[in-house]
Amino acid sequence: MTEKQYTGQFHYEVTEAEPRPSLLYQRHLRLTKRSRMANFAGYIMPLWYSTPSKEHQAVRRAAGIFDCTHMAVLEVAGPGSTEFLHAVTSNDIKKLIDGKAQYSFVFDAAGNILDDIIVYRRGDEQYMLVVNAANESKIKAYFNALQNRRVVIDTETPEKQLEHQPRIRDMKDTFAGKDCRVDIAVQGPTTNAILCRLSDDLQIREKINSLTAFRFFETELDGINCIISRTGYSGSSTGVEVFVHPEKAVKLWDALMEAGKNFGLEPCGLASRDSLRIEAGLPLYGHELNGKHDISPFEAGYGWAVKLRKRFFIGKNQIKKRKNYKMQIVRLQTVSGKGTRPVRADDAVLNSKGECIGWITSAAAVDSDGFAQAYIDKKYAEEKKHLGIYYLARSKRQVEQGKKTSADLGDKLESETHGTIVSRSAKF
Amino acid sequence: MAPKGLFFTENHEWIKLEGDTATVGVTDHAQESLGEITFVELPIEGKELSAGDEAAVVESSKAASDVYSPAGGTVTEVNNALEDNPETINESCYEDGWIWKMTVKDKSEVEGLIDEQAYNKYVEGLE
Numbered sequence: 001m002t003e004k005q006y007t008g009q010f011h012y013e014v015t016e017a018e019p020r021p022s023l024l025y026q027r028h029l030r031l032t033k034r035s036r037m038a039n040f041a042g043y044i045m046p047l048w049y050s051t052p053s054k055e056h057q058a059v060r061r062a063a064g065i066f067d068c069t070h071m072a073v074l075e076v077a078g079p080g081s082t083e084f085l086h087a088v089t090s091n092d093i094k095k096l097i098d099g100k101a102q103y104s105f106v107f108d109a110a111g112n113i114l115d116d117i118i119v120y121r122r123g124d125e126q127y128m129l130v131v132n133a134a135n136e137s138k139i140k141a142y143f144n145a146l147q148n149r150r151v152v153i154d155t156e157t158p159e160k161q162l163e164h165q166p167r168i169r170d171m172k173d174t175f176a177g178k179d180c181r182v183d184i185a186v187q188g189p190t191t192n193a194i195l196c197r198l199s200d201d202l203q204i205r206e207k208i209n210s211l212t213a214f215r216f217f218e219t220e221l222d223g224i225n226c227i228i229s230r231t232g233y234s235g236s237s238t239g240v241e242v243f244v245h246p247e248k249a250v251k252l253w254d255a256l257m258e259a260g261k262n263f264g265l266e267p268c269g270l271a272s273r274d275s276l277r278i279e280a281g282l283p284l285y286g287h288e289l290n291g292k293h294d295i296s297p298f299e300a301g302y303g304w305a306v307k308l309r310k311r312f313f314i315g316k317n318q319i320k321k322r323k324n325y326k327m328q329i330v331r332l333q334t335v336s337g338k339g340t341r342p343v344r345a346d347d348a349v350l351n352s353k354g355e356c357i358g359w360i361t362s363a364a365a366v367d368s369d370g371f372a373q374a375y376i377d378k379k380y381a382e383e384k385k386h387l388g389i390y391y392l393a394r395s396k397r398q399v400e401q402g403k404k405t406s407a408d409l410g411d412k413l414e415s416e417t418h419g420t421i422v423s424r425s426a427k428f
Numbered sequence: 429m430a431p432k433g434l435f436f437t438e439n440h441e442w443i444k445l446e447g448d449t450a451t452v453g454v455t456d457h458a459q460e461s462l463g464e465i466t467f468v469e470l471p472i473e474g475k476e477l478s479a480g481d482e483a484a485v486v487e488s489s490k491a492a493s494d495v496y497s498p499a500g501g502t503v504t505e506v507n508n509a510l511e512d513n514p515e516t517i518n519e520s521c522y523e524d525g526w527i528w529k530m531t532v533k534d535k536s537e538v539e540g541l542i543d544e545q546a547y548n549k550y551v552e553g554l555e
Contacts, residue, residue, distance in 0.1 A: 035457065035461055036460070047463070047490070051464055052489065336466070336489075338466060338514060339467060340467060341467045341487060342488070342489045363489075364489055365489040394485055394492040395469075395482050395485050397482045397483075
């Protein structure tokens with residue numbers, strides 16, 4: 001038993017709860033049908049309102065508004081916050097200043113990625129963490145276990161424990177404190193113009209217009225207190241996430257929808273949220289990070305957020321062993337359009353000899369553009385390289401016809417469509 | 429709402445009986461939940477099907493969905509126009525978006541399926 005614990009692996013079983021309607025559910029019902037909504041990480045969320053392609057294009061050409069109220073928002077505050085987060089997250093939190101945010105990883109002591117998160121420094125010893133909705137209960141349980149000294153944090157010195165115990169609070173929970181937050185995102189080139197419609201104050205408008213990447217500030221929009229942050233998940237360089245009190249979320253949504261009327265603002269669902277992040281080359285936990293291939297941050301192209309020069313962070317001893325790697329994530333342009341079978345996750349990626357060199361991890365299509373990310377042998381990861389793609393069987397009939405349901409590295413397969421490697425990420 | 433005179437399956441296929449032949453497609457609820465359909469794999473003409481056999485695959489960028497034969501019989505014609513214009517299913521699932529035609533071995537098999545009223549109720553229950 002004890003030996004098992006020293007592997008430093010954090011076990012957590014997700015219990016499936018009855019899905020809850022999102023805070024903005026009543027607004028969604030006015031804009032789309034119930035049949036276009038689905039359970040996502042325990043929340044009933046819209047997949048799309050008009051069509052996924054239209055919403056994707058709106059974000060590239062004008063703006064889109066996303067219900068991100070399902071995202072977990074935690075506060076780490078009080079004495080010891082900085083030291084706690086310095087040990088629990090992989091990036092260098094001491095580089096943060098007030099009003100600046102940072103992308104980071106949370107590992108267990110075995111070096112498994114528990115989540116990729118964004119840490120916002122709101123003040124001295126006051127941080128806001130945005131955590132993937134799907135990982136919310138796991139991260140909460142992990143932080144709780146860390147505070148109660150119930151997990152190994154260093155496999156080499158199993159008796160070691162964290163010294164600092166800051167206050168940790170769920171900021172979505174209105175019973176847990178006054179300062180509560182949920183996330184509504186506006187992404188796309190007309191974002192600033194839309195936000196500026198909601199403030200007469202020239203200074204605030206100036207602040208909105210001059211806000212650079214990963215910076216944020218607290219202000220009022222249409223009389224509603226909020227945090228405006230130049231972050232997002234669409235690849236838009238002008239997008240924002242607006243963090244607002246849960247009780248004011250509907251009011252802010254309405255204000256933004258109204259302000260966006262003349263700026264091409266479209267409500268966007270989970271389908272376009274996914275196609276936009278795939279096009280931009282952004283990873284999704286479980287697909288391009290961790291997941292069935294156990295993809296490391298180095299392989300995903302996010303090794304820069306793992307600061308191995310730090311004296312200590314949980315998982316460092318294990319994750320540093322993966323600094324040299326053979327497989328990596330690439331972004332692909334694929335063939336799409338009417339009458340073309342769409343590429344899907346797990347389809348095999350082939351070299352010119354037809355040998356399997358990896359797998360698709362995510363794919364989407366917007367009109368005649370196909371986007372994908374794939375986990376492939378690093379030897380082939382050159383921009384402009386053409387790679388073959390083999391569709392895995394989608395039905396029993398295809399299996400009967402001899403189509404494979406999975407592919408292993410080195411398998412000889414016939415290329416049925418293709419993709420071209422493009423730069424690892426794209427900004428719009 | 430599903431049109432009158434057709435029979436339906438709980439997997440959201442419809443079948444229209446005309447004499448000994450029948451036309452098969454997917455329902456409005458099916459095309460709605462799939463979203464923009466970009467690819468249709470048609471059955472092969474002459475193929476013998478039993479009720480419940482996988483006959484076609486309809487794919488959108490979000491999902492691939494099997495279309496099962498609502499009845500037993502032989503495929504006599506497939507809607508080749510769907511290969512170039514799969515979105516016809518989104519636009520006209522009960523008319524131009526039909527998928528295949530077949531002879532039906534046992535008409536009572538079709539008549540034993542649910543009618544439009546029962547199907548509408550079934551879909552309502554899913555919402």
